[in-house]
Amino acid sequence: MRAAMTSFASAPTRDAVRPDGRFGGRVNRAPLPPLGAVELSDEARREIASVWLVQAATEARVATSFAIVRASLDELGADPGLIRLAARAVDDEHRHAALCEDVAGRYLGHVVSPYAPLPDQRPDHPGASPELRRALFVVGQCCLNETFASAYLDVARRGATIPLATAAVRALLSDEIDHARIGWAFVQTLPTAVRDGLQAWLLPLTVCNLREWRRIHLPSDDRLAAHGIPAWSDAQAGITEALEGVVLEGFRHAGFDTRALERWARRGAPVGEVV
């Protein structure tokens, strides 16, 4: 009983969650279910836990990305609803870090050490004006990165069978959808000058953001899919579907010329060297 009520996230990571966040300081709407009786070797438990712990680090890093997005929306005079969502997204990503640590800890059976923080990373968008750069930040992080994240989680959700993993993936997905919507609503409210500037950047922006997703490391098979960790090829297939069925359609819906993107996608959407 106790396991169902206790968080296995580290104290520093839980402390980063704001009391005025989406769930009033709680990490999730409801506590995650216990792992329960699952036949797993110690090695498998460690492997699954390490993936969820790495994800805690990457989720937390995106809190920094959203601080930039939030400031950018503010400086652009964007709709207040979008600014509020972006501000909340900063805390969402800290909650996600705690949620991922919680999952990792449940597989290990003890509270985890805090994730190892990753260096901040953001694009520079060389040559863009300050105003255009801010818009590019919003489109890159929200329309592209969070849409690809949603597609990834959609694949993970379909493969997850362990209730703990299913609940965690669903919780993450419902928030990432909100984060992507910031971008898709934003591109429908652009002044003409910013829109024209963005048009010329759509292809490089998409190439560079997709490249990051092509570089993620996942198992070559679906042996961990039940635990919310899809095979690399399945994740990439879902991301490719989203590129064509959501990103291209979304830009088209917002009135952009997507012909260059379509031609690139038809050729297999090459992104260059994948390390």
Added chain:
Amino acid sequence: MIFKAPRSVRHQLLHTLVFSSVLALDGCAGGAGLTPTPQTTSAPSEVTVAALPSGSGSSSGSGAAVAEDPEVQVASGDPRYCERGWPTTKAGTRPPAYHCTTVTLEDGTEREECSDEVGPCVLR
């Protein structure tokens, strides 16, 4: 390309992420500088990407970017195609291109240094 997905049905996330996104807006009229963009009131074309003839499009717009080709742009040294994108939130089994090595400092102590650098940007 190995990732050929069936595109005959509209992606289930399209409605959730894109069409429903306007619900996130407080309202645009009178906003500080950002006004609603005239956009297609009808749903996006059902024509699939694969069915489009080369050089044609189902979209509107100025066409300024139509001539761009990532391979040409990279070959010409266009830095827009070679920068890092936003970091992903789902790194998988380890962070992308996050390589750690142990280096020996001048005083003989060892320290782990991690790099997030990527290799040259060569489209292929």
